[in-house]
Amino acid sequence: MARSLFRFLDPTDPLLALRLASAASLTVGMLALYSVNPNGWYLVGLALCLAGCWFSHREKGKSSRWVKVGLAVGMVYLLWRFLQELVLNLQDTRLPLAELLLWLQVLNAYDLPRRHNLRIAQMVGAILLVATATLSRDMGFGGFLLAYAVVGLWWGQQDMASELGVSAPIASKAARRHWRGALGAVVLLGMVLFLVVPRSEGGFIKQLPVSAMLSLPSHLDPRVRNPAYPVGKGSGDGKKVNPQAYYGFAEELDLNYRGRLSDSIALKVRSPRRQYWRGMAYDRYDGKTWRMFEPNYVSTMSIGSLPFELGGDRYGHDSGSTGIVTFFVEKDQTNLVLMPERARYLYFPSSILFRDLNGALRSPLPLESELYYTAVVDLAGYKTEWLKNARLLSLREEQVLKPYLEVPESLTPRTKELVRQVAGDAPDPYTALKRLEGYLRTNYRYNLDIPPFPEGVDTVDYFLFEQPGGEAYCEHFATSLTLMGRVLGIPTRLVTGYLPGNYNPFTGLYEVKTSDAHAWVEAFFPGVGWAAFDPTPGNSDPMALSQQETQLPWRELLGWLKGGLGVAIALGAVATLLGGLVWLLRRPKRQLELAPTQAYRRFVAIAVREGITVREGDTPGEVLSRLRQAPFWEAIASEAEAFVRAYEAARFGDGDGSTLEGQVEAIATRLRDHHKRSSTSIRV
Known part of the structure; x- marks a missing residue:
């Protein structure tokens, strides 16, 4: 099924992975809002939004006058609808504002030509999640929060890879062995902090939560009304x-x-x-x-x-x-x-x-x-x-x-x-x-x-x-x-x-x-x-x-911890803290392990910036062979070859990688000097 879906995608789009991550972010945000206000139109909006993301992907930056006219008309209509909803919800405007943002993003999904447009889309997903947080009253929101944390990490990875001009797998090799444990530690530690940090009462908010005004009938009955217990039936024997x-x-x-x-x-x-x-x-x-x-x-x-x-x-x-x-x-x-x-x-x-x-x-x-x-x-x-x-x-x-x-x-x-x-x-x-x-x-x-x-x-x-x-x-x-x-x-x-x-x-x-x-x-x-x-x-x-x-929530928290779920989470929190202590003790070694890959990532970014094609799965030697064909090779030859040898020794052998950052800096300096000399000779 996944292959059949990917048949509709163009693999030549350099922003394809980032588009998918942005669409996932919007999906989580819109579904989260639907969970607190089950409005079927939200699902229609999600479908239209995903269709718009696909349309923008197929167009790949092409500008259509008719699309922009349609977006302008749609925005005017949304403003009119928003003002109508605002009149009915003057005491609590959170939901009308969230709905306006959702439908604006549906329109915006049909015009996502560049990276910064995709960043805005990802931010909209985050804002919808925040709006959901203010409206949610149960534990179900935690599932959406966790899903968004995973999607957010993926989106950040793709955005960084896209900005550096490299494929996502190259950008993520260094963190692949560590991100799962780090994510788990962050989630559990965040849970502990969430439990013990005092809640704000919201007294600084001038607009207090209240539902939309009730539509009252012409005849008002002031009596206490409890349909489950009609008045007038004697007690009898009970x-x-x-x-x-x-x-x-x-x-x-x-x-x-x-x-x-x-x-x-x-x-x-x-x-x-x-x-x-x-x-x-x-x-x-x-x-x-x-x-x-x-x-x-x-x-x-x-x-x-x-x-x-x-x-x-x-x-x-x-x-x-x-x-x-x-x-x-x-x-x-x-x-x-x-x-x-x-x-x-x-x-x-x-x-x-x-x-x-x-x-x-x-x-x-x-x-x-x-x-x-x-x-x-x-x-x-x-x-x-x-x-x-x-x-x-x-x-x-x-x-x-x-x-x-x-x-x-x-x-x-x-x-x-x-x-x-x-x-x-x-x-x-x-x-x-x-x-x-x-x-x-x-x-x-x-x-x-x-x-x-x-x-x-x-x-x-x-x-x-x-x-x-x-x-x-x-x-x-x-x-x-x-x-x-x-x-x-x-x-x-x-x-x-x-x-x-x-x-x-x-x-x-x-x-x-x-x-x-x-x-x-x-x-x-x-x-x-x-x-x-x-x-x-x-x-x-x-x-x-x-x-x-x-x-403060301490007394309430202690009472809640007496339950089975509370005990389990408390034990998990203790395990997380102990794991964090072990991680801190091992941190220098872990940073040293990551240093070679960080240096290599910068080396690849320099090559891409100079016009060298780096494909998914390329080895350091293959990148070096393409650099040898570049007109500036003589300027960096010795430094580049020394860097690749040192990187391979540190990454796959017994090398410590302590010189790699300095070698990358030397390559960057050589290139800057080379370009300065080239520009001077052209002027002469």
Whole structure:
């Protein structure tokens, strides 16, 4: 098959190898862009581009007026299309710019007469790969990066050979024995550096990532919409979980749901630190079900241009230090806008959002796969001393926060007594809540394989005193702490969202699975605000996470290395470092081995520059025999013959090659002197 393809190529084209390398570079770049945005027109563009490269090869530098006219018309059309796309993607112009570059290169492929045109084509392939890197969210990009590294080395080899006027095999003999090991070492060492070098948050970028604006219907529905869990179906003896969606994203949360959620990726988040991703909150509890006090009472946030201003910290605790958190939706979600805590601004692809009484944001439309948005957050969390020193609730605050203080009649006296025993003589509400949180974490177990609780019992009482083994879901732990806080007169609410997820050191993203859906507690502290607590065993402390302004990837990297793939890569990195040390120790010898071939390459380049034909596979003796026919032979005869003898001794015998560079320099000097004398005699 390869022979049949090469029948369409002209072997007399001196830039043939470089054209093939440039076409390979463009192929990798365009396929990489297709991998992050599967647009079938990209494949059409790739086919047209390869056809254009073949056309330029067959023309071999001939200039066609009709081709140039066609290119000019095509460029005008592409500009018009680009401006159209730009209007639709004002908040994120990366993809329109990459598409413009791709189609411009398709046109340019039909006019590649010289080496510098091929260099531009290779650069376009590199730029497309960089554009892909900014859009990619998975490990697949690594394959394209590795492919481009190989193609780039090949292209560089062909470009150098073409510039020197020699065939690629002659130009590459010196490195043929070493490039494979060097490439492997560079890739592994680069991987190690990539893992440990801190990521930039991108705060210097003024244009934050956000999808194209949603097309909104004429009638907007502000309700929480989760098609997987319709409202109004009684719990009975227990409800079965839909593994593809979380039952905690609805207007009601029944605590008798049982089952496991899938491990499919729901979100990917780029964040400067680990934190919980908040969805919504509940304030009213009847003994087995959580509801919202006013589920449809929302405020409408309407803007003419992004961002949405979320108000920051209403109590004046803004630190001035901000971070950027970008959410990438990998799987269709509800219309809840997942958010980090303490968000100041939101870049979301809609002109309208709804905010309920519990601070949850709702989109007019569900969040579909491939949508992404960005929040600017205040990085400084609440300090522990602020919470400990929080003042008492005022009468007005008690009235406003009344829904968060209500305790159902089903809550048993023994539950209230347990709360008072555990909290003891806590000096402040914060300390009391931390004691209760620690008690639940220590004395009970998280387990998803439990049966539904019996009918007619209070969920909190049954969990705390009757449940075998003290095993329960996160919703049961969060419900218990919420009610315990209310018994002590602390305003609390149950919150649902996602855990931080697993950090991927290659992409720099937190990969949040559907099974990372979680419930925790928020408590109100006068003069400070709402603070998060998580009583479920085995999870992070959200308060501790919020107090880390920034987080370098070391801790995340160590956690990732515990996995099998991480261990394998770590061992590979250690082996690479040891191999690099051995290479450094052997480096002088290796450089000495390469010196003869480097000198010979320069000798051949001088011969080609003087008009001598050097073919693939020519031996040093054959090159020397052609030099003997040259008019300047007498000027360099002794030096050239001495050089070839010394080179052959160093390359194939016991010679050390230490004099070769000096001999080549002597040949070049003799030729310069010869040409000066020749030009002087002509003038005379």
